[in-house]
Amino acid sequence: MAKTKTAFVCNECGQEFPRWQGQCNACHEWNTITEVRLGLAKNTRSASFSGYAGAVDNQVQTLDQIDLNELPRIASAFSELDRVLGGGIVPGSAILIGGHPGAGKSTLLLQTLCLLAESMSALYVTGEESLQQVAMRAHRLGLPTGKLRMLSETSVEQICNIADKEKPKVIVVDSIQVMHMSDVQSSPGSVSQVRESASFLTRFAKQNGIAVIMVGHVTKDGSLAGPKVLEHCIDCSIMFEGDSDSRYRTLRSHKNRFGAINELGVFAMTEKGLKEVANPSAIFLSRGEDAGAGSLVMVIWEGTRPLLVELQVLVDSSAMANPRRVAVGMDANRLAMLLAVMHKHAGLLMSDQDVFVNVVGGVKVTETSADLTVLLAMVSSFREAPLARDLVAFGEVGLSGEIRPVPNGQERLVEAAKHGFKRAIVPKANMPKKPPLGMEVIGVSKLSEALDAL
Numbered sequence: 001m002a003k004t005k006t007a008f009v010c011n012e013c014g015q016e017f018p019r020w021q022g023q024c025n026a027c028h029e030w031n032t033i034t035e036v037r038l039g040l041a042k043n044t045r046s047a048s049f050s051g052y053a054g055a056v057d058n059q060v061q062t063l064d065q066i067d068l069n070e071l072p073r074i075a076s077a078f079s080e081l082d083r084v085l086g087g088g089i090v091p092g093s094a095i096l097i098g099g100h101p102g103a104g105k106s107t108l109l110l111q112t113l114c115l116l117a118e119s120m121s122a123l124y125v126t127g128e129e130s131l132q133q134v135a136m137r138a139h140r141l142g143l144p145t146g147k148l149r150m151l152s153e154t155s156v157e158q159i160c161n162i163a164d165k166e167k168p169k170v171i172v173v174d175s176i177q178v179m180h181m182s183d184v185q186s187s188p189g190s191v192s193q194v195r196e197s198a199s200f201l202t203r204f205a206k207q208n209g210i211a212v213i214m215v216g217h218v219t220k221d222g223s224l225a226g227p228k229v230l231e232h233c234i235d236c237s238i239m240f241e242g243d244s245d246s247r248y249r250t251l252r253s254h255k256n257r258f259g260a261i262n263e264l265g266v267f268a269m270t271e272k273g274l275k276e277v278a279n280p281s282a283i284f285l286s287r288g289e290d291a292g293a294g295s296l297v298m299v300i301w302e303g304t305r306p307l308l309v310e311l312q313v314l315v316d317s318s319a320m321a322n323p324r325r326v327a328v329g330m331d332a333n334r335l336a337m338l339l340a341v342m343h344k345h346a347g348l349l350m351s352d353q354d355v356f357v358n359v360v361g362g363v364k365v366t367e368t369s370a371d372l373t374v375l376l377a378m379v380s381s382f383r384e385a386p387l388a389r390d391l392v393a394f395g396e397v398g399l400s401g402e403i404r405p406v407p408n409g410q411e412r413l414v415e416a417a418k419h420g421f422k423r424a425i426v427p428k429a430n431m432p433k434k435p436p437l438g439m440e441v442i443g444v445s446k447l448s449e450a451l452d453a454l
Contacts, residue, residue, distance in 0.1 A: 009036045011191065014232060034191045074169065074211065077115035080267060080276045081108070083303070084238060084251050086259015089170060092209045093258065094202040096176075096231065098216040099240035104249055104267070104274055105215050108240065109172045110138060111273050116170060117148040123168040127154040127178040141273040154188065156181050156197045160204045168210060173201060175215035176230075198230050231255060242269070243362055248283060249274065250362070253303075262366070263303030281308035281419060284361040294381030297392045297421070298373035299412035300365055306408065306415040308392070310360040311370065313377040318354040329359025330370060338374055338397060345401030345447050346375075348382060369406040371397035372425065372450060379451060387454065390422040395430070401447040405429035413441060425453050 008017040010033050015026035023030050073088030082088045085095070099105045106129075113122045126134055131152050138145050149166060153159050156179050163171055173179065179197040180188040187193070198214065205212040216230070218239075231237050235257045242249035251265035266277040277283060285297065285308055294313040299306050318324065327335045335357055342348050357374060359365055372395035380387050394412060396404040406412075409430030416424060417436035428443035435441045444450040 007036050008033050009191065009195075036192050036195060074116070074120070076112050078108075078112065078265075078267075078274075078276055080251065080265030081112065084253045084256075084259075084263045084265045085236060086253075086256050086263070089211045089213075090235070090258050091169065091211055092206050093211050093235040094198075094205050094233070095211070095213045095236040095238065096198075096216050096234045097213060097238045097240055098218050100218055100242075103240045103242050104269055105240050106134075106174055107137070107141070107269075108251075108267070108274050109174065109213060109215065110134065111141065111143060113170065113172055114138060114143040114145065114148050118144060120170070121149070121166065121168040122147075123149045123151060123163060123166055123171045125151045125153055125159055125171060125173045127152070127173070128175055143273075154178050154180055156200050160200070163204070163210065164208070170211045170213065171205075172213045173215065175217060176201075177217050194230060199233055202233050241362075246362060248277070248361070260303050264305075264307070281306075281415065284309045284363060285419065291386055291389050293384050293386045294377050296373050296377040296380065296387050297416075298365075298370050299392055299394045299416055300363075300367060300369055301406075301408050301412065306412045307363070308416060308419055309363050309365070311373050311377055312358045312360060313374065313381045314354075314356040314358075315350060315378060315381040316354045316356075318352055323350075323352060324354045324356070326355070327357045329363055330357060330365045330374075334368075334371070335374070337399070338371060338378075341397055341399060341401060341447065342375055342378065346379075346451060348379065350378075350382065353382070367406070368396040368404075369394040369412075371395065372403060372427075375447065376425070376450065376454065379454070385454075388423065390420065391425070392416045392421045392423070393425040393450075395425075395427040395444075395450075397447060403427045403444050403446060403450060413439065425450055 008020050010024040010027065012029045012032045013024060013027040015024055017033060020033055020035065024032055071091055073090055075088045076082055097105055110124065113124050116122045131150050134150065149168065151162060176194060176198055177189045180193050181196050181200065184192050184196050201212050201214065236253060237255040238251060238253050240249060240251050247269045249267045249269060251267065253261050253263045255261060266280040267274040268277055295310060297308055297310050299308055325332060325335055335355065339350055339355065342350065355378065373393045375397060376393055394406060396406055398404055405427040409426060410432050413424055413432060413436055417439045422438060423440045425442050425444060428445040431441060431443040442453045444453060
C-alpha cells in the first residue's frame, strides 16, 4: 500500500511545512500547525460534474474578448443581506457565514431559503439538526414550507450527487464542521475534513453555477474555526454577531469578491424570527432625555452608508498607581495615543485619571473618524460639562494635533441632518460648499480650534 502523503498547515495563515514545529515561521503564532492528509483525497480532486452553467472551453483570451455581462444576482428575502453580499447572491459563488452559537445563523438562512423557494429551486442541507427540528422552527416562525427541499446528510459526496439531480439554484450547508468525506481518514470537524469538504463544495458550486452557503462555527476568540485556507478558497466571508443580552444582530462582510467589504447589515431578533432594521442609526441614538457629560454622537462610515452612533467617555480619578484605560468598541492603542495628543496639544493631563470609552449598541469602530469625537467627549467628562444634544463631530486627529479630513464628509453631514442635528464640528477640509439645510457646520484644522468651538 502506498504511503499516505501528509502536510503540516498553519491554521492562522495557511502556510505549509514539511514537518511539525511549535511556531509558524510566517505569522509567528504558536501551536497552530496541524497535520493534513493529502493523498487520500486525490480521487475526489479530479471529480467533475456536468451541467456547468456558462462553461466555456479552456482557451487563452485577451481582456477585450472577455464577456463583461455581469451574472444576474439572486435577490434574497432581506435587503440588508443583499447589501452585505454586494447586491445579492451570485450564482456559482461559495459563501461562508460564521457566528457564535445562538446568534441566529440557521434562523436567517432558513427564513431566506423558505422565501426563495417560492420562486426558484432551493435545497437546505442540515447536518446538526434533524428534519423535524428544522420543520418545527419553520412553523413557529410562520414561514412558507411547501416548496423548500430539505435533506439531512453529512456526506459531502452524497450531498453533491443529490444536488446534481435536484438542480437547485441555492444550497445551504449547515454546518461545514459536521461534514465529512469518505476518502479522508479523520473525524468530522478536523482540519483535514473541513478543508477538503469546503474545497469540494466550492468546486461543485463553480462547475455547476450553484450558489453554496456554508455555515461555520467560531472559536473562543471569535474567529472562524478551521484552517485559514478555508477563508481563502471561498468568495464571501460573513460574520453574524450579536450579544446574548441584546435583540439586535449585525451582519458584516470580511471578504467579498463581488462587492465592498466591511458592509454592515442590522437585524432584530423577534418572536417571528429576524427582522430587518431599515434605519440602524435610530437604534444607536436611543439617548436619554438629559444627556450627561461625556456623551457625543459621531458619524462613522460602514461600507457604503453613514451610521450615527453615540460615544460615551467616563473620566474619573484613579485610586491605583496605574490608571485604567478601557476601550469597548474601538482600539485601545488608539485611545492611548489620543490621550498623549490631548496632553501635548491641549494641556490636559489625565495621567491620574481612569478613562473608559464605550461605543453604544455594540458597534465596533474600525476607522479613524472617531478620533475627534473621543477627544471632545473626553473633555466633556473631565470638565463635567454636558455637550449639546444636537451636536455631532467626526474627524481624524494627527500626532501633531491637526484635524485631518475623512472620506465621504458630505454624506455624513446629510445623514446627521436627517436625524435632526443642528451643529457639526468637522475637519476644515470636509467643509461643504453648501451646508445641509438647518445645520451649522464648523470647520477646524487644529485640536485647539475644536475645543474652542465647544
